[in-house]
Amino acid sequence: MKLFAVFGNPILHSRSPQLWNAAFNARGIDAHYFRINPLDAEHAARLIREIPLDGCNVTTPYKDELFASLDECDDSVAQLHAVNTIKYENRRLRGWNTDMYGVVNSLREDGIQFHGKKIVILGAGGAARAAVYGLLKANAGEIVLLNRTYEKAVAVAEQLGCRAAYASRSKTELQDADVLISCIPANKRIIKPEWLHPGLAVLDANYASHSLLLEDANAVGCHIISGLNWLVHQAVPAFEHLLGVAPEQDMKMTMQQLFANPSSRLHAKSISFIGFMGTGKTTVGKAFAELTGKEFIDTDALIEQRAGMTIPDIFQQHGEAHFRSIERTVFDALDFSTEKIISCGGGAVVNEENRRCLTANTTVIWLWTELHALLNRMDTTNRPLFHVDDVEAKARELLTRRIPIYAQAADMMIVNEKISAASLAKKIYGEIYPTSGD
Numbered sequence: 373m374k375l376f377a378v379f380g381n382p383i384l385h386s387r388s389p390q391l392w393n394a395a396f397n398a399r400g401i402d403a404h405y406f407r408i409n410p411l412d413a414e415h416a417a418r419l420i421r422e423i424p425l426d427g428c429n430v431t432t433p434y435k436d437e438l439f440a441s442l443d444e445c446d447d448s449v450a451q452l453h454a455v456n457t458i459k460y461e462n463r464r465l466r467g468w469n470t471d472m473y474g475v476v477n478s479l480r481e482d483g484i485q486f487h488g489k490k491i492v493i494l495g496a497g498g499a500a501r502a503a504v505y506g507l508l509k510a511n512a513g514e515i516v517l518l519n520r521t522y523e524k525a526v527a528v529a530e531q532l533g534c535r536a537a538y539a540s541r542s543k544t545e546l547q548d549a550d551v552l553i554s555c556i557p558a559n560k561r562i563i564k565p566e567w568l569h570p571g572l573a574v575l576d577a578n579y580a581s582h583s584l585l586l587e588d589a590n591a592v593g594c595h596i597i598s599g600l601n602w603l604v605h606q607a608v609p610a611f612e613h614l615l616g617v618a619p620e621q622d623m624k625m626t627m628q629q630l631f632a633n634p635s636s637r638l639h640a641k642s643i644s645f646i647g648f649m650g651t652g653k654t655t656v657g658k659a660f661a662e663l664t665g666k667e668f669i670d671t672d673a674l675i676e677q678r679a680g681m682t683i684p685d686i687f688q689q690h691g692e693a694h695f696r697s698i699e700r701t702v703f704d705a706l707d708f709s710t711e712k713i714i715s716c717g718g719g720a721v722v723n724e725e726n727r728r729c730l731t732a733n734t735t736v737i738w739l740w741t742e743l744h745a746l747l748n749r750m751d752t753t754n755r756p757l758f759h760v761d762d763v764e765a766k767a768r769e770l771l772t773r774r775i776p777i778y779a780q781a782a783d784m785m786i787v788n789e790k791i792s793a794a795s796l797a798k799k800i801y802g803e804i805y806p807t808s809g810d
């Protein structure tokens with residue numbers, strides 16, 4: 373099975389997995405796409421090789437920094453110093469930036485022509501730069517970049533060939549503008565409603581949280597374009613780069629569903645932790661339960677209770693099959709009528725029914741720790757599967773087999789390295805309960 377992911381922080385809000393997995397299904401491609409919150413950009417590049425992924429997308433805040441880890445890239449990435457699509461092939465990372473198609477094709481699809489038009493862009497980050505680059509290539513009449521830090525807007529404008537203006541001039545610049553594109557967080561009201569005019573086309577790159585700009589633009593009678601269109605239109609060429617076939621029809625169909633069905637599973641009341649032995653499921657699960665005040669359950673502890681003996685003893689006296697059958701009974705008996713934090717044993721999700729139990733009732737968090745790091749910090753004597761001569765080889769073989777299973781069960785992977793369990797619990801809390809979310 374091919375594996376793809378989207379990297380970002382935060383990342384749980386991303387709807388890319390729904391989009392890509394639907395396209396894989398429709399095309400009968402044996403592949404899965406999931407979300408990863410890495411330590412940083414450099415670590416994301418390491419994870420691509422470590423997992424390994426066949427390719428990935430990159431979102432805020434890693435588009436700029438991941439550029440430095442590429443072995444080769446196309447012109448758009450070289451110009452923009454920002455990457456959103458990476459293919460991993462022959463041990464090399466090759467990057468593209470397809471955001472420019474996202475913005476240009478979203479506007480085109482809504483009947484907006486660029487020739488002779490004035491376009492105002494808010495922000496100067498990766499998305500804003502891709503918008504400038506794409507619209508210049510599409511022969512837009514005039515492009516004005518507005519950014520809180522004027523110097524940053526000037527640098528981008530000089531490099532790409534458009535005009536920068538002070539944020540204090542927003543009102544004036546918008547008076548004769550035809551299109552306004554926002555590439556800044558959706559919870560910031562930078563533009564006052566009275567600076568907008570009916571008929572102005574307004575696109576907000578951010579689709580995950582409620583957009584104050586789109587709310588105001590709607591009230592004024594502007595022509596609203598959702599960031600979900602941008603998501604779909606950047607994904608179409610990315611899919612072609614990574615899979616070698618065009619997904620267009622499938623992705624457009626999925627877009628309708630995305631509008632209608634904003635993934636209720638991500639807001640499940642119970643949270644479960646899955647992942648390889650020693651990645652910290654028990655420790656972080658406990659810390660998360662403390663943070664949220666919810667009931668904590670460790671499926672391994674329930675197994676020991678039921679069997680009346682320790683896990684190493686169950687393995688030693690009755691074998692792994694017996695352990696798995698008790699594990700199955702424990703999952704069957706889980707009661708989701710009250711909210712819970714559930715830490716699972718590392719092999720629990722290998723069973724399809726256990727997996728379905730979690731995906732149907734919980735937001736599933738996959739913890740990841742690099743193999744050497746987890747072997748170093750783990751006491752392998754109470755992990756019976758590691759009672760072998762070559763622990764590292766056994767661990768690597770087991771992990772390789774399980775990675776696609778974890779990927780398919782999880783709503784997101786998050787890395788438990790170089791961070792305390794309490795801090796990681798807070799980071800996960802921020803993902804699940806975003807303060808400015810929808």
Ligand SMILES: Nc1ncnc2c1ncn2[C@@H]1O[C@H](COP(=O)(O)OP(=O)(O)O)[C@@H](O)[C@H]1O
Pocket residue numbers: 647648649650651652653654655656715718749750751788789791792793796
């Ligand atoms: N963030 C962390 N920092 C330091 N040590 C950790 C962290 N998370 C887990 N550990 C340690 O790693 C070991 C394995 O953790 P555990 O929670 O038992 O993993 P799992 O339940 O996934 O097998 C334990 O010794 C635990 O204290």
Ligand SMILES: O=C(O)C1=C[C@@H](OP(=O)(O)O)[C@@H](O)[C@H](O)C1
Pocket residue numbers: 647648649650653654672683716717718719720754755756757
């Ligand atoms: O990975 C596995 O198959 C197992 C993981 C263990 O739990 P932890 O992942 O909490 O160590 C425990 O369920 C048992 O030893 C089997």
Ligand SMILES: [Mg+2]
Pocket residue numbers: 653654655672715716717
């Ligand atoms: Mg555990």
